[in-house]
Amino acid sequence: MELQSSYPPPFRRPSGPAPAVDPDEGSRTTNQIQEQDPIPVVDLQRLDVEGERLGEACRAWGIFRVVNHGVPLDLLTRLRDRARRLFALPFESKQALLVAPLSYFWGTPVLTPSGSALLGGAQGVNWVEGLNVPLAQLSLLGDGGGGGGGGDDDDEVVTAVASLRNLLQEYGVHLARIAKLLFQAMAEDLRLDPAHSKSYLSESTGFVRLYRYPHCSKASSDMSGMEAHSDSSVLSILCQDEVGGLELYKDEQWIQVQPVPDALIVNVGDMLQAMSDDEYISVKHRVKVKKPQDRTSVCYFVFPGQDSVIRSSKYRPFTYGDFQAQ
Numbered sequence: 001m002e003l004q005s006s007y008p009p010p011f012r013r014p015s016g017p018a019p020a021v022d023p024d025e026g027s028r029t030t031n032q033i034q035e036q037d038p039i040p041v042v043d044l045q046r047l048d049v050e051g052e053r054l055g056e057a058c059r060a061w062g063i064f065r066v067v068n069h070g071v072p073l074d075l076l077t078r079l080r081d082r083a084r085r086l087f088a089l090p091f092e093s094k095q096a097l098l099v100a101p102l103s104y105f106w107g108t109p110v111l112t113p114s115g116s117a118l119l120g121g122a123q124g125v126n127w128v129e130g131l132n133v134p135l136a137q138l139s140l141l142g143d144g145g146g147g148g149g150g151g152d153d154d155d156e157v158v159t160a161v162a163s164l165r166n167l168l169q170e171y172g173v174h175l176a177r178i179a180k181l182l183f184q185a186m187a188e189d190l191r192l193d194p195a196h197s198k199s200y201l202s203e204s205t206g207f208v209r210l211y212r213y214p215h216c217s218k219a220s221s222d223m224s225g226m227e228a229h230s231d232s233s234v235l236s237i238l239c240q241d242e243v244g245g246l247e248l249y250k251d252e253q254w255i256q257v258q259p260v261p262d263a264l265i266v267n268v269g270d271m272l273q274a275m276s277d278d279e280y281i282s283v284k285h286r287v288k289v290k291k292p293q294d295r296t297s298v299c300y301f302v303f304p305g306q307d308s309v310i311r312s313s314k315y316r317p318f319t320y321g322d323f324q325a326q
Helices: 051-060 073-087 091-097 135-141 152-190 270-275 320-325
Strands: 041-043 063-067 103-106 129-134 202-213 224-229 235-240 246-250 253-256 264-268 285-288 295-303
Touching: 041 051, 051 063, 051 152, 073 129, 073 152, 073 202, 073 235, 073 295, 091 152, 129 135, 135 152, 135 202, 152 202, 152 235, 152 295, 202 224, 270 320
Parallel strands: 041 063
Antiparallel strands: 063 264, 103 129, 129 202, 202 295, 224 285, 235 264, 235 295, 246 253, 246 285
16 A cells, blocks of 8 residues: 555555556557657767758657757656655645645646646646656755655655656756757757747756656557647757656547657657747657556656747747747
């Protein structure tokens, strides 16, 4: 029951013996590509000669893998491990102690600007919990996280947050570098006006979300870890574990995105689609709960500068704030 106590109450299994689980249940979905996925791969160390490949990936797919990205594999492993340890702590402790500038949420990935969860999506509760971390505010965490002093579990949360903060500081530097390099190559491919596009991606807007998708004995093709959506960002960069469950929509079918060790997944977001005059695709994707095993992922999101006006032949000029309000 220790792991069960870490889940939000609606996600907990009723007392009694666990029901038998068919390990293949949830993989029998229709309209799926089951073989190795054909998602494009971009070598970050060869961007000078792979600009055309990058542009093709953004136009045809809206998603690609990045290899030779320079993020140490050990850092990726430690970050996912720390996230697992944090999520494994009692639900009540996480809910009480993970406070501003952090935002702890569950049941939905949709948050208000203040970090509060907006439950009641079109498809109901999503089978996910997460932690939202604005990287520009990491220094506000200090060594004590969001609270503490109330017991052993509280102390564990404080320790876990302090350790996570140090890892995220290092990780954030790497991800800001990757996002900047990719966006520069994309801006060249799209022939964006440098006078306008220089503010189209702002490092200060970057934030990380840690996600846990709890395993579920009733996992099936109808169980949503995260319902279908596109990201509102310029770019989203995902580090996922080996469990899998991410799917993207292309050519009227859902494609399973297979986990690949030491590769990052990059999504084109809504802001970049607008900047590109709809040449690039903001890819629709989802997460399905398919296995009797928790899934952990870490995603970095980055946006335009706060006052940056996005100019496009397809849309009237707008800021990201205008987009959020709409």
